[in-house]
Amino acid sequence: MIVAGAGLAGLTAAAEIQDLGAKVTVVEARDRIGGRVWTVRDGFTEQQHAEAGGDLINEDHTAIRDLVKRLNLSLTHILRGGFAYARRAASRQPTRIEPAGRIWSELGALCAPWIHAYQVNEQRWDGPIAATIARLSVAEWLDQIQADRTLRARVGGMRGFFLADPKDLSLLALVDQLASDSDTPNRFYRIKGGNDRLARALAGRLHTAVRMCTSVMAVAQRHDGIRLTVQRGDEGRSQLSADFLVLSVPATILRRIAFTPRLPDLQRKAVQRLHYGRATKTLLQFDRRFWQRRGCARAYGTDLPLGALWDGNEEQHGRPGILALLAGGSASAETRRLLDTRGVAGLTSALRWLGASAHSVLASRAVCWEDDPWARGGYAVFHPGYDPALRDWLARPYGRVVFAGEHTSVRWQGYMNGAVESGMRAAEEVRALQIRLRRSRRHEMGRDGVARDGREPSVSRASTRPVR
Numbered sequence: 001m002i003v004a005g006a007g008l009a010g011l012t013a014a015a016e017i018q019d020l021g022a023k024v025t026v027v028e029a030r031d032r033i034g035g036r037v038w039t040v041r042d043g044f045t046e047q048q049h050a051e052a053g054g055d056l057i058n059e060d061h062t063a064i065r066d067l068v069k070r071l072n073l074s075l076t077h078i079l080r081g082g083f084a085y086a087r088r089a090a091s092r093q094p095t096r097i098e099p100a101g102r103i104w105s106e107l108g109a110l111c112a113p114w115i116h117a118y119q120v121n122e123q124r125w126d127g128p129i130a131a132t133i134a135r136l137s138v139a140e141w142l143d144q145i146q147a148d149r150t151l152r153a154r155v156g157g158m159r160g161f162f163l164a165d166p167k168d169l170s171l172l173a174l175v176d177q178l179a180s181d182s183d184t185p186n187r188f189y190r191i192k193g194g195n196d197r198l199a200r201a202l203a204g205r206l207h208t209a210v211r212m213c214t215s216v217m218a219v220a221q222r223h224d225g226i227r228l229t230v231q232r233g234d235e236g237r238s239q240l241s242a243d244f245l246v247l248s249v250p251a252t253i254l255r256r257i258a259f260t261p262r263l264p265d266l267q268r269k270a271v272q273r274l275h276y277g278r279a280t281k282t283l284l285q286f287d288r289r290f291w292q293r294r295g296c297a298r299a300y301g302t303d304l305p306l307g308a309l310w311d312g313n314e315e316q317h318g319r320p321g322i323l324a325l326l327a328g329g330s331a332s333a334e335t336r337r338l339l340d341t342r343g344v345a346g347l348t349s350a351l352r353w354l355g356a357s358a359h360s361v362l363a364s365r366a367v368c369w370e371d372d373p374w375a376r377g378g379y380a381v382f383h384p385g386y387d388p389a390l391r392d393w394l395a396r397p398y399g400r401v402v403f404a405g406e407h408t409s410v411r412w413q414g415y416m417n418g419a420v421e422s423g424m425r426a427a428e429e430v431r432a433l434q435i436r437l438r439r440s441r442r443h444e445m446g447r448d449g450v451a452r453d454g455r456e457p458s459v460s461r462a463s464t465r466p467v468r
Helices: 008-019 062-070 100-110 112-120 128-134 138-144 149-156 171-180 196-205 265-272 330-342 344-350 388-395 416-444
Strands: 002-004 025-027 075-078 084-087 096-099 188-191 214-222 225-232 237-242 245-247 258-260 279-286 299-302 308-311 321-328 361-368 401-403
Touching (some): 002 008, 008 416, 100 112, 112 171, 138 149, 265 388, 279 330, 344 361
Parallel strands (some): 002 025, 002 245
Antiparallel strands (some): 075 188, 279 321, 279 361
């Protein structure tokens, strides 16, 4: 058995499949495990760290929370006040702050007819209801309801959540979020010691070390197994064989892989047409945690150039503290422009309303995910031109190939929880495929062990031993 991709999805799938008694080989194109979960530990004073990628775990993210507990890790409750919203105000006036929950409630009321139709349709992405909603961008919907400037600014500030501006985001993505919001209190967590500890714990359970700097170039599928062509750094190409393959790489990377036979047309379209959101994550370590003031939030969505921001390490000791800034959509380019022209001082200037101008930056780190060669974006974004009927194809097995990753998750797309759930689902699909192949082989053979058509049996590896 081979798993391609050592992010949370791939490592979860590998660990689960290994528990079924299989021999698993994991290949990873990067020189580190974790994928878009990346805890930055170098460069910050007092041994502090922060997340350059996946950061927040919600109360109802049960899959990842249960996995953390099973691996003897622990969660730390953070951002107890939840998110507020900070928006640009009139000239010479301070930035206005308001509760983020109120904005979501207002959007829910304005979207009520669409939400009702979507829920009556059991939140399916096929059929005329989803197709009708998906044709509209959020910006076009705002035009239809004649939204005022304030509402448009509030919705624009959500680019730190969706990683897309209103014009680039399907209304279906917003309706899906509003229809799916649970009544669970707004509680957030991180893994104590860094989110990368989960990836390391999963990798540590594997019997064979992850093969780093190894990327999948081609997948050839035959009746009795899979043959992979891989490239390891500058060492050239080689081949690996297996009974089954789990591909847990982003769609941006998946579409570069050559398949023989090629993917079904609809599956190929689903992968090729999926967009990933622009995202720049900046970590600023200040000499003091000036944002920790009584009565003030520790997390904000904004329509400012720096995107959303929150306390990046409140659970850690020390007088310094780290602010995490996530600039999604067009804010990613705005943040990079600020950094290119004015450096970190440009970002601190944009944080004057929070009190940053009176404090010193001790260290900083910026990661632009759309420039990352093995991601090409933050996470999947459904744009107005994406046919919602294609979404199911992202997770549909193709012969002996199974797909995983946050983009394949229905309920938790874009979250670490979605990656973990997809890995668990991929492992169960591999087991089901193996059972089906065994039953099919038994059906082809007579009681005397001779195939029903009189030929000697050609037994596949999948039918003679556990998943490999």
